[in-house]
Amino acid sequence: MTSHDSHPSSVPPPELVRFTAATFARPGGGAALADLTWAARGGQTWAVVGPVGAGKTTFADAVAGTLVLRAGEAEWPLVARARAAGRDAYFPRDVVRTVSFKEQSRLFSYGQHYYQERFNFTDPLDDITLAAFLGAGATSGPEAVAAVATRLGVGSLLESSFITLSNGQVRRARIARALLAAPELLVLDEPFMGLDAAGREDVSRLLGELVAGGTRVLLITRPGAIPGWVTHVLELDGMRVRWQGPVEAYARQEKKAETENVPVPVSGAAADSPPVLELRDVTVRYGSRAVLHGVSWTVRAGERWALLGPNGSGKSTLLSLACGDHPQAYGNDVRVFGRRRGTGESIWDVKRRIGLVSPELHLYFNEPLSAARAAATGFHDVMAARPTTPDQGATVRRLFAEFGLTEVADRPFARLSTGQQRLVLLVRALVKEPELLILDEPFQGLDRPAIDHAKEWLDRHLRADQTLIFVSHHADEIPASVNRLLRLSEGHVAEMR
Incomplete structure (x- = not known):
């Protein structure tokens, strides 16, 4: 999954994905994104931000090639480059992996289990371990699975049932599984969601190391949570582009401190309440x-x-x-x-x-x-x-x-x-x-x-x-x-x- 995006300074890096006046729709639905013009090049790491309902996750779906193009142009040059390098790649889904909020793969679906079941899951015929979850679709063997799991902080849970994992552990597991598929582009939809402060710092540092090593990442995140390894920002609002450009030029929202060590006054109220x-x-x-x-x-x-x-x-x-x-x-x-x-x-x-x-x-x-x-x-x-x-x-x-x-x-x-x-x-x-x-x-x-x-x-x-x-x-x-x-x-x- 290492890229080769270094080029002489006079030659711009190759494009990976390009949308020109593109309007996308979900299958069977109306327009989801309108008049979208944007391009990502090698060596760039984009963060996509915007308010609730702005279209951030929809944009991630467009990059992954799961939406229907209604107007304009949408091209994925990275697919042809991967195929030329010997990969079996013909569609965006062959080279783009998305870590989304829900896991609905054929291997595991939360809809097939009931909510209370995660605390008493013992059916060996319907069980799936974290190791099996990570290994499905991986391009390498068990040793690589164990190594990536350890790096993401879930190595000790490989034999645990997937359904019993906590929210933060599931988030780490999804990132690990995406990395094991060796994608040309990794789309991360709120990867820090559900992680504690130490977990957010660890995952950000890990992703920064991956980016520095050549992994191409597209990040969906909050405006105040843009890591230092991001180079460009795309801001959406109302399913349209509001702003795009280098991160240095982006007017960031002032980031508030994210520490749990804040004074909490002791309450004298409700002392006699049942x-x-x-x-x-x-x-x-x-x-x-x-x-x-x-x-x-x-x-x-x-x-x-x-x-x-x-x-x-x-x-x-x-x-x-x-x-x-x-x-x-x-x-x-x-x-x-x-x-x-x-x-x-x-x-x-x-x-x-x-x-x-x-x-x-x-x-x-x-x-x-x-x-x-x-x-x-x-x-x-x-x-x-x-x-x-x-x-x-x-x-x-x-x-x-x-x-x-x-x-x-x-x-x-x-x-x-x-x-x-x-x-x-x-x-x-x-x-x-x-x-x-x-x-x-x-x-x-x-x-x-x-x-x-x-x-x-x-x-x-x-x-x-x-x-x-x-x-x-x-x-x-x-x-x-x-x-x-x-x-x-x-x-x-x-x-x-």
Whole structure:
């Protein structure tokens, strides 16, 4: 996958992809990108930025050759160059690999599994290990698979079931798998999404090393998260090009500090409120591996908690106990809304009082619904469409208006941008005004204005008796009303205040 793009200074590097006044559409749909003129040359590394719904992921699809050209010209000179070099390459898909938010390959589909299954996955006939996931389609053998996995920080998980991996681990696995396919161009759609601060730094450094070694990368990212190894920026807005040129000339948004070590004041509120969630000396094991060690935590009605910790620290497992998704809740002392799990209540008794957004829920949400109908499933705690009342429909419309989603209400959920989908799922969690709101990385895929608006909405509109547990790897995403902190490290409570 090493390029040979060095040329005498008087000769410009060869073009890799070129669009001239190109208008693209999705198969069976209307125009997706209009009047697009852009070219990428060897030696250039482009970052594509823009607000929610600007067309960033759609642009990545155009580069990968999966859209229909309706007007103008689209050429991929890198395909002919790869074929001349001896590769079996005839179409963009033969030489371009995209790491997208969802994994829907023939090898593994989240839609074939149910959400709770990831915590109790034991069927050997339907299992797939991380090693098998990475090895499928790789151009080299097991040794290379192990080496790349280790480099991406998932080498110790090669024999783990893919469905049990955390969001951050899955992100690393997708990047590793794309690299093993030896693409001529690697398209990364928000590769830092779901990674903690250390993980973001590590992956950025790794990608920078790959770029320095000749790997051609196209990056979809936030305006304030453009790595130093990027040379050019393309800004989209409303499915059109707003700006393009060298990174030095790009007017970057001022980047806010991304540290989790921010002061969190101890709250004196709700001290006499009833417990909503109680964990008493909880330990969770997968075989011989413990992912939670003796965790005790009490969350009272009306409290606002930040749950922090690096990838793999146990946050997702802890939340799955609270939501009733984890079978080991029954073997531990876990009390939700005052009742110990396993004393007669069903999982639906728990879920009807909880609103949830999480990366894993997003991965599993594959129903062919409109955005509005997808949000309305939150009234019934399922992922399939159910009849709604006029009042429920009005609630969805009101929240869509408040979150700027009215224009996409009737569009297929699957065709929305990642950020728009995340906002729809946030509305889904809010529609029934739950007693406990669990927001696990709710702002993934959102731009800064959308994040700030959502934070302000939560601060202003949550009732005093509603409880919030908020998870993020970015301190500047935490709402101002959050005033309690639980930090996990390797399954242990590292800090509580």
